[in-house]
Amino acid sequence: MKKALGAVAVAAAAALALSACTGSGSSNQAASGGEAKGDISYWLWDANQLPAYQQCADDFHKANPNINVKITQTGWDDYWTNITNGFVAGNGPDVFTDHLSKFGDFVKNNQILALDDAVKNDNVDLKQYQKGLADLWVGKDGKRYGLPKDWDTISLFYNKDMVAKAGLTADQLGTLSWTPQDGGTFEKTVAHLTVDKNGKRGDEAGFDKNNVAVYGLGLAGSGSGNGQTEWSWLTGTTGWTHTDKNPWGTKYNYDDKKFQDTIAWFHSIIDKGYMPKLETTVGASVADTFAAGKAAINANGSWMIGQYFGYKGINVGLAPTPTGPDGKRASMFNGLADSINAATKNPAAATKWVEYLASPACQDVVASKAVVFPAISEATDKAAAAFKAKSVDVTSFTQQVKDSTTFLFPITENAAKVDGIMKPAMDGVFSGKAPASSLTDANSQVNALFQ
Amino acid sequence: MTTLTSAARRRRPINWGRVASWAALVLAIVVTVGPFLWMLRTALSNNHALASQSSSLLPADFTWGAFARVFGLQSQAQAQAEGGSGASINFWQYLVNSVIVSTMITASQVFFSSLAAYAFARLQWPGRDKVFALFLGTLLVPAIFTALPNFLLIKNIGLLNTYLGIALPSMLMTPFAVFFLRQFFLGMSREVEEAAMLDGAKHGRIFFQIVLPNAAAPLATLCLLTFIAAWNDYFWPLLVGNDPAIRVLTVGLGVFKSQSPQGAPDWSGLMAATLVSALPILLLFVAFGKKIVNSIGFSGIK
Amino acid sequence: MTTTSVGTRKPARRSTESDGPKRTALRRGLGDLRVALLFVAPALVGFVLFYLVPTIRGIYLSFTDYSILGNPVWVGVKNYVKIFQDKLVWNAMGVTLEYVLLNIGFQTVIALGLALLMYHVAKSTLIRGVLLLPYLVANVIVALLWFWMLDYQIGIVNQVLQWIGIPRVAFFGNEFWAIPTVAFVNVWRHMGYTALLIFAGLQAIPGHLYEVANLDGASKWQTFWKITMPLLRPVLLLVMVVTITGSFQIFDTVAVTTQGGPVNASRVIQYYIYQRAFSQQDFGYGSALSVILFIILAIVAFLQMKFLRGNENDLS
Structure with a gap:
C-alpha cells in the first residue's frame, strides 16, 4: 500500500511538472533587425487562400534566400484546436493567421509578440491599410499584436x-x-x-x-x-x-x-x-x-x-x-491579421515574414487571386478589379468601406x-x-x- | 450448429416467422447500404451542382472529378470550378502514413495486450484482480483528461510529427484489447498448457507455442477491430501529426471539410475520399473476414 | 469491479507444486509474480503514462483555476461547489442519460435481433460484412453524412418523406428530435459491429442444448430466455460495459452536428465539458465535471457487473 502511494506521488509530481512547463518567454516584443535566417512555419485555415500565400512564400524566399517559409493549412475548427495546443506545448507555428475573437485571450496570456518595435524600426506604414484595420490589433495594453492582411463586410x-x-x-x-x-x-x-x-x-x-x-x-x-x-x-x-x-x-x-x-x-x-x-x-x-x-x-x-x-x-x-x-x-x-507566436525560436525571420505578408508585394498577389479583399487600400482596388474580371461586381462590399458605414467587429x-x-x-x-x-x-x- | 439446421428442416415449409425474419434482415441491409449509395451518388456529382439538384436520386452533373481530387489529379483551377478547395492532396503519401501508423498500432497493441491478458487470465499473483480492475477503469476516463497531457508528453520526448508519436499512446495497451483477450484466455482449455507445465515448460514458451496459436481467431478479430479504430482515428493524429509529410488519411482528407466559418464542405470530395479510404479496410475484411467472422467463437468467454 | 473471480487458482497451484520444493514456500505467497510482471510490464507502462498520469493530473486540475494558456491556481473545491449550482450541468446529465437510454436500448435490441437472424436465418459472410460497413467509416464522417442527409430543406431523407406524404422533420434542429437523431446516427454506425460480437457469443453456445430443449417441447420463446440469454451473458457483459461507458462519452456526433443546440437540447455532458474546458478556457471546471462523470460511470459499471453477473456462466 505504501509503495502504491509512492507511485501515485511520483505520478502526481510528474503531472505537476508537465503542467508547469507552459509559460512563455520574458520579452514579448518581436525582434527587428538581427540576422534573419532559417526555417519558419506559417499556419492558415482557408484552403482557398493557400495558393496565394504559397506564392507569397515563394516570392519571399527569392528575396530572402536564407529564410524558408513552410505553410500548413488546417480547416477552421481544427485550426484553433491546434493553435491552442501549440501554445500549451510551446511549439505551434512561428507565424499564424489571427482572428479578432481570439487574440484578446492570446494577449492576456502572453502568447503572441507585440510588433511596435518592428513597426517603428522597419517603418511599416500603418496608413496604407483601410481605415481602422490596423487599430483593431492594438491590445488592451496599448501594444500592437498583428499586422492586417484582409477585411470583410x-x-x-x-x-x-x-x-x-x-x-x-x-x-x-x-x-x-x-x-x-x-x-x-x-x-x-x-x-x-x-x-x-x-x-x-x-x-x-x-x-x-x-x-x-x-x-x-x-x-x-x-x-x-x-x-x-x-x-x-x-x-x-x-x-x-x-x-x-x-x-x-x-x-x-x-x-x-x-x-x-x-x-x-x-x-x-x-x-x-x-x-x-x-x-x-x-x-x-x-x-x-x-x-x-x-x-x-x-x-x-x-x-x-x-x-x-x-x-x-x-x-x-x-x-x-x-x-x-x-x-x-x-x-x-472584420479583419484578419498575422501574429507571431511568443514561443518562436526565430523572431527575426518571423517578423520579416509578417512584415512581408502585410506589404503591397504580398497583398497584391492575394488581390490578383480574387478570393478576399486585402487590407491595403490600393490592393483592395486591385482585388475589386480582379473580381470584376471574373464578372463579379463587389461594389456592395467596398461601398460600405468607402462610405464609412462600417462598424468594427x-x-x-x-x-x-x-x-x-x-x-x-x-x-x-x-x-x-x-x-x-x-x-x-x-x-x-x-x-x-x-x- | 448442425443439430440446429436439422431442427430447422423439420419445420413446415411455409413459416411466417421466417418470412418476417427475412423482411427484418432485408430492412437492416437497406438501412445500412442506403447511405453508402447516397455517398457514391454524391461522390460522382459536381459539388457545385449538388445543392440545386438536391431532390434528384442520380448524380448531379456526373463527373469523376471528386475522385480525381482525392488522388490529387485535378489542377487547382479545375478543382475550384467543381467546388473543391484547391488545396493539394498528397493521397498516396497519406495512405502510406495511415498504413504505417495503423500497422504499428495494431501489431504492437495486440501483442502487448495479449501478454497482459495472459497474466491476468492465467498467472497467479498478488494484486492481480485489483490491477485488472484499474486497467478496466481506464474505459471510464474521459478523453478530455488524456489528450492534453499526452500531447505534452509526446512533445517533451520529441516525438511530435513522427509515426511513433502518433502511434505510441495506443501501442502498449488499450483497456478494450486487454479485456477482450483476457475473456478469451479464461475460456480456453487448460489441459494442453498444464501438460506442458508438467513437462517443465516455462510460461514464455507456453504463451508463444500454445496460447497464441490457439487464440488465432480472437487475435485476428482484435487485429481487425484495432486496425479499423486506428485507421479512423482523427483527433489525436491531428494534434501530434499535422505536418503534411506525416498526416494520415483522416487528417489529410480534412481539406474536404468546411474550411471557413459559414462555409460548406466539398461534399463530393468528402464522400469520394471516405469511400476511397474505407476501401483498404474493406479489402482487408474481404481477405480475412470469412475466417474471422466464422471462427470468432467466443468459445466459453467468461 | 469484480470481474475476476473465476478461478485460475487450480492450475496455478498445480504449477507451483510442479516446481522444486525449495521455492514452493516463496512461490505460495507471490505466485507467478515475477513472470507476471514481465508479461504485464509493457501494458503497465502504457497504462501509467497515457492513462493514470493524465487522470491524476486531471483530478489535481479539478481543484484549480486553469485557463490552459496560463498556470493553474489552487482554489480548493470551488469548482465542485459551482457545479452543484450550475443548471446546465443537470440539464447535461439529463440529456446524456436520455441519449444513453435511447442509444443502448435500440442498439442492443437491434444488434441482438440481427445476431439471432445471422445465426438462425442467414449464415452468409456477405451479409455480415455488409452490416459491418458503417463501422468502417470514421464517426466524424458518419455524423457529417447524416447531418447532410437529414437536413430539413435539402436533405434526401426529408425529400423521401415528402414523396411518401409524410411532413418534413427538422431532425437535428428540433428540440424533441435532436437527441433521438444523434442516438440513431450512432446506432446506425454500431449496430452491425455489436451484432457481430453477439453473434460470436451465440456460436459458442453448444448446439445440443437447443436439441434437448426442442425435445422437451420448449417453445422458441422459452428456449430464448432459458438457454440463449443466460449463456450469452458473458458476451453481453463485455458488449454492455464497452458500449455503455462509450455511450456516456458521446461527443463527436454532437460536436459535428448540433453543437449542443437547439438552445440546450443536445448539450451532452462531454460536449459541455469540452466547451467549458477548451472553448471557454476554464479547464479546472471542465476537469471537475470530468471527475464527476468518472465517478458516475464507475458506479454504473459496478452496478452493471453486479447486475449481469457476467462471470458466472451457467454452464460452468
Missing part, C-alpha cells in the same frame, strides 16, 4: 432569376430601407419574394405560411452574441452597438430596446413565413440552401463570394444591405464565455421559445463576466 446575395420573376429590379434591391417597426421596403421585398407551394407570394391574400417553397430571406442561425452575418447589418443601422466602447468594451448592450426590437422583427418575419424557422436551418449551410433555390436572398460575408458564385445553375446578384432608421447602411467590418475579453451564454439565449428568441425581452437577463449574465 456584409452584403445581400440574391437569386437574380427569382428577383426578375417577382418583377423587381437590381436598382430596387440596391435601395431598400428598413425600420424595426414595419420592416420598410426591405420587408415588403422579402415578402414579395416569398412563394408558397401554390405559387402565392408572401404579400398576396391566401398565402400559406406553413407551406413555403421559397423564403424571401434565408437564415443561417441565431447569430449568438455577434450576429455578424445574421443580424448585425440591421442592428448597426439603429445606432446600437454591441458594447459600451470598442475595442475592449466591458459592458454589453443586449438589454437595449433598439437591439431587442430588431431581433423581435426578425422573429416576426419568421412568424409570417418570410424566413425559415430556426429549427430547419440546422444541417446544410445557408449558402447550399440558397443554391437549392429555397431562399431568394442571403445576407453573407465577402469571404463567401467564391462559394455563391461557384454554384451551377444559379444566377447570383449582389446588393448592399438596406438602409436603416438613420438613413444609412451598416456592416460589420466587437472585441472584448471573455469572448468565448459570452458566446456560451448568448448562443442558447438567441436560439430561444429566434425559435420563439422566449420573448426578445429575455435577452435582458442574458445581458446581465454576460456583464457579470466583466466584474
Whole structure:
C-alpha cells in the first residue's frame, strides 16, 4: 500500500511538472533587425487562400534566400484546436493567421509578440491599410499584436432569376430601407419574394405560411452574441452597438430596446413565413440552401463570394444591405491579421515574414487571386478589379468601406464565455421559445463576466 | 450448429416467422447500404451542382472529378470550378502514413495486450484482480483528461510529427484489447498448457507455442477491430501529426471539410475520399473476414 | 469491479507444486509474480503514462483555476461547489442519460435481433460484412453524412418523406428530435459491429442444448430466455460495459452536428465539458465535471457487473 502511494506521488509530481512547463518567454516584443535566417512555419485555415500565400512564400524566399517559409493549412475548427495546443506545448507555428475573437485571450496570456518595435524600426506604414484595420490589433495594453492582411463586410446575395420573376429590379434591391417597426421596403421585398407551394407570394391574400417553397430571406442561425452575418447589418443601422466602447468594451448592450426590437422583427418575419424557422436551418449551410433555390436572398460575408458564385445553375446578384432608421447602411467590418507566436525560436525571420505578408508585394498577389479583399487600400482596388474580371461586381462590399458605414467587429475579453451564454439565449428568441425581452437577463449574465 | 439446421428442416415449409425474419434482415441491409449509395451518388456529382439538384436520386452533373481530387489529379483551377478547395492532396503519401501508423498500432497493441491478458487470465499473483480492475477503469476516463497531457508528453520526448508519436499512446495497451483477450484466455482449455507445465515448460514458451496459436481467431478479430479504430482515428493524429509529410488519411482528407466559418464542405470530395479510404479496410475484411467472422467463437468467454 | 473471480487458482497451484520444493514456500505467497510482471510490464507502462498520469493530473486540475494558456491556481473545491449550482450541468446529465437510454436500448435490441437472424436465418459472410460497413467509416464522417442527409430543406431523407406524404422533420434542429437523431446516427454506425460480437457469443453456445430443449417441447420463446440469454451473458457483459461507458462519452456526433443546440437540447455532458474546458478556457471546471462523470460511470459499471453477473456462466 505504501509503495502504491509512492507511485501515485511520483505520478502526481510528474503531472505537476508537465503542467508547469507552459509559460512563455520574458520579452514579448518581436525582434527587428538581427540576422534573419532559417526555417519558419506559417499556419492558415482557408484552403482557398493557400495558393496565394504559397506564392507569397515563394516570392519571399527569392528575396530572402536564407529564410524558408513552410505553410500548413488546417480547416477552421481544427485550426484553433491546434493553435491552442501549440501554445500549451510551446511549439505551434512561428507565424499564424489571427482572428479578432481570439487574440484578446492570446494577449492576456502572453502568447503572441507585440510588433511596435518592428513597426517603428522597419517603418511599416500603418496608413496604407483601410481605415481602422490596423487599430483593431492594438491590445488592451496599448501594444500592437498583428499586422492586417484582409477585411470583410456584409452584403445581400440574391437569386437574380427569382428577383426578375417577382418583377423587381437590381436598382430596387440596391435601395431598400428598413425600420424595426414595419420592416420598410426591405420587408415588403422579402415578402414579395416569398412563394408558397401554390405559387402565392408572401404579400398576396391566401398565402400559406406553413407551406413555403421559397423564403424571401434565408437564415443561417441565431447569430449568438455577434450576429455578424445574421443580424448585425440591421442592428448597426439603429445606432446600437454591441458594447459600451470598442475595442475592449466591458459592458454589453443586449438589454437595449433598439437591439431587442430588431431581433423581435426578425422573429416576426419568421412568424409570417418570410424566413425559415430556426429549427430547419440546422444541417446544410445557408449558402447550399440558397443554391437549392429555397431562399431568394442571403445576407453573407465577402469571404463567401467564391462559394455563391461557384454554384451551377444559379444566377447570383449582389446588393448592399438596406438602409436603416438613420438613413444609412451598416456592416460589420472584420479583419484578419498575422501574429507571431511568443514561443518562436526565430523572431527575426518571423517578423520579416509578417512584415512581408502585410506589404503591397504580398497583398497584391492575394488581390490578383480574387478570393478576399486585402487590407491595403490600393490592393483592395486591385482585388475589386480582379473580381470584376471574373464578372463579379463587389461594389456592395467596398461601398460600405468607402462610405464609412462600417462598424468594427466587437472585441472584448471573455469572448468565448459570452458566446456560451448568448448562443442558447438567441436560439430561444429566434425559435420563439422566449420573448426578445429575455435577452435582458442574458445581458446581465454576460456583464457579470466583466466584474 | 448442425443439430440446429436439422431442427430447422423439420419445420413446415411455409413459416411466417421466417418470412418476417427475412423482411427484418432485408430492412437492416437497406438501412445500412442506403447511405453508402447516397455517398457514391454524391461522390460522382459536381459539388457545385449538388445543392440545386438536391431532390434528384442520380448524380448531379456526373463527373469523376471528386475522385480525381482525392488522388490529387485535378489542377487547382479545375478543382475550384467543381467546388473543391484547391488545396493539394498528397493521397498516396497519406495512405502510406495511415498504413504505417495503423500497422504499428495494431501489431504492437495486440501483442502487448495479449501478454497482459495472459497474466491476468492465467498467472497467479498478488494484486492481480485489483490491477485488472484499474486497467478496466481506464474505459471510464474521459478523453478530455488524456489528450492534453499526452500531447505534452509526446512533445517533451520529441516525438511530435513522427509515426511513433502518433502511434505510441495506443501501442502498449488499450483497456478494450486487454479485456477482450483476457475473456478469451479464461475460456480456453487448460489441459494442453498444464501438460506442458508438467513437462517443465516455462510460461514464455507456453504463451508463444500454445496460447497464441490457439487464440488465432480472437487475435485476428482484435487485429481487425484495432486496425479499423486506428485507421479512423482523427483527433489525436491531428494534434501530434499535422505536418503534411506525416498526416494520415483522416487528417489529410480534412481539406474536404468546411474550411471557413459559414462555409460548406466539398461534399463530393468528402464522400469520394471516405469511400476511397474505407476501401483498404474493406479489402482487408474481404481477405480475412470469412475466417474471422466464422471462427470468432467466443468459445466459453467468461 | 469484480470481474475476476473465476478461478485460475487450480492450475496455478498445480504449477507451483510442479516446481522444486525449495521455492514452493516463496512461490505460495507471490505466485507467478515475477513472470507476471514481465508479461504485464509493457501494458503497465502504457497504462501509467497515457492513462493514470493524465487522470491524476486531471483530478489535481479539478481543484484549480486553469485557463490552459496560463498556470493553474489552487482554489480548493470551488469548482465542485459551482457545479452543484450550475443548471446546465443537470440539464447535461439529463440529456446524456436520455441519449444513453435511447442509444443502448435500440442498439442492443437491434444488434441482438440481427445476431439471432445471422445465426438462425442467414449464415452468409456477405451479409455480415455488409452490416459491418458503417463501422468502417470514421464517426466524424458518419455524423457529417447524416447531418447532410437529414437536413430539413435539402436533405434526401426529408425529400423521401415528402414523396411518401409524410411532413418534413427538422431532425437535428428540433428540440424533441435532436437527441433521438444523434442516438440513431450512432446506432446506425454500431449496430452491425455489436451484432457481430453477439453473434460470436451465440456460436459458442453448444448446439445440443437447443436439441434437448426442442425435445422437451420448449417453445422458441422459452428456449430464448432459458438457454440463449443466460449463456450469452458473458458476451453481453463485455458488449454492455464497452458500449455503455462509450455511450456516456458521446461527443463527436454532437460536436459535428448540433453543437449542443437547439438552445440546450443536445448539450451532452462531454460536449459541455469540452466547451467549458477548451472553448471557454476554464479547464479546472471542465476537469471537475470530468471527475464527476468518472465517478458516475464507475458506479454504473459496478452496478452493471453486479447486475449481469457476467462471470458466472451457467454452464460452468
